[in-house]
Amino acid sequence: MRRVYLIVIAALMIAPFVVVLGVSFGASRNISFPPDALSAVWYTELLTEPDWLAAIGRSLLIAAIAGVIATTLALAINYVLWRTGSGFAKATFALGLGPFLLPPIILALGASLFWAEVGWYGRMEATIISHGVFFVTLPLVIIARGFAALTDEVIEAAQMIGATPAQVFRTVIFPLIAPYVCTGFALVAIISVNEYLIANMISGFVVETLPIKIFNNVRYGYSPVVASASMLFVALTVTILLILSRITDLVALFGTSKDT
């Protein structure tokens, strides 16, 4: 019974992507599955067409910088909370949970109005900053687990031999929480690469990211290039997560192990 349920759900989760994979390797311009003949022509088009390449490049650039912004913010908030434990730090932490709880359309519209007023409407920097700030929640929560796992002894030992707070942070704290920071960064980068609504409302008509390009393509008659672009995404996302599972213990991070 249990096994049947697990298999059915896994199949339903994977099935859509199997079909997309089939379509992306189909030879004909008409979308069909199973494909009549196999060909990699849509991948060639995706990776040679300047339009698609530009969209991929923009998406990756936005994701990388947004990831740095979000993890830096999350690290700063957690560090201050850990050092001082003040009400102000707690309030900042709570504020960081906010973006995850609100429907993205509200964030998107707010950001779009805000950037229009500032005069950055339609600029890539605006998308980057908004992504970085709105996606702070996941690294915030993940890095908090890293700080919770720090034991007082190592810190005290470092202080005892005369390390300044900055030295303690650089030589003791940071190496210990680095895996959590990496995980947070990777998740933000993946989410940013995949995000459509916020990017579209802030500057979608100028800064066409990959999801925006795919969406526009699907809406106004699509070719199998969309399928190959989608598969590129799936491959990228799964690869990063697999690498991540090597660096950090994902099972423990999501709370399985009894000791945490």
Place this chain on the structure above:
Amino acid sequence: MMRTPTYGPRLIGGAAFGVMAIFFVIPLIFMIVVSFYQPDPMGFYKVDFVWENYGKFFSSFYYTVSLRSLYSSALGAVLVVALAFPLVLFVSDLGRKWQLFWIILLLSLMCLSEVIMGFAWLILMSESAGIPRLLEWVGLWDNPRSLSPSFGAMMIGLVFLGFSIVSLILYPAVARRDRSIEEAAITLGTPPAMVFYKVLLPTFRTSLISVTLTMFVYLLGVFVMPTMLGRPQDWTMTVIISDKALGDANLPLGAALAVVMLIVTVIVLIASALLTQRRTA
């Protein structure tokens, strides 16, 4: 722990708070301000203070759209949680290797673009590829037609979208549960179904209700699935807001609708928080 606040932490804390305030809180406040402005067909808006935009919300069209959004989000949230909870229970009993497989699968789906999931389902439901064609091949459907756009297709999209998120939220609590009561019940010969209804469901009632509310709020804000898989009459408030703001360039009206949505969201979140607090206290 070091509890000697110096300038360093204060400075860092202040800067982080400042960044969050400027780029997260101020845009929301500004949106509320704009919702009181006058729409200007030539530009963005005229500075003013009118209730007109909110007045429009109570016209029959927006009223219908909101009720429909509430209905589809509520239905979707209940379906997602009903499907995800058993899955999480089963996965938490698997070996470590398979747990990792499921976490990576769920994480991948959580991170993957709504656009791509919508596109995948669009293909899966089209007549030239996917389910209709499979049914024709098996001989169950003589004259296959595309299954989307339809209300059902949109609901499948919403459930698919929410499934991984709910599973990952429920996972830690379920994996760390105290298994002694279930084990006792099973040793005493209670059938598994009974254990589920009498032990597991009551234990997790609060988290299930709170995750359903979270999902409800989340589905309220979904944009791509309704536009890709739903018919125009299935479109939710999010689609209408985006349409007003980008399509019609009526930003004050879009802002007013978003503020109404914000209020609903905050009410649901507070209700959820109160519920969890009362339980744990």
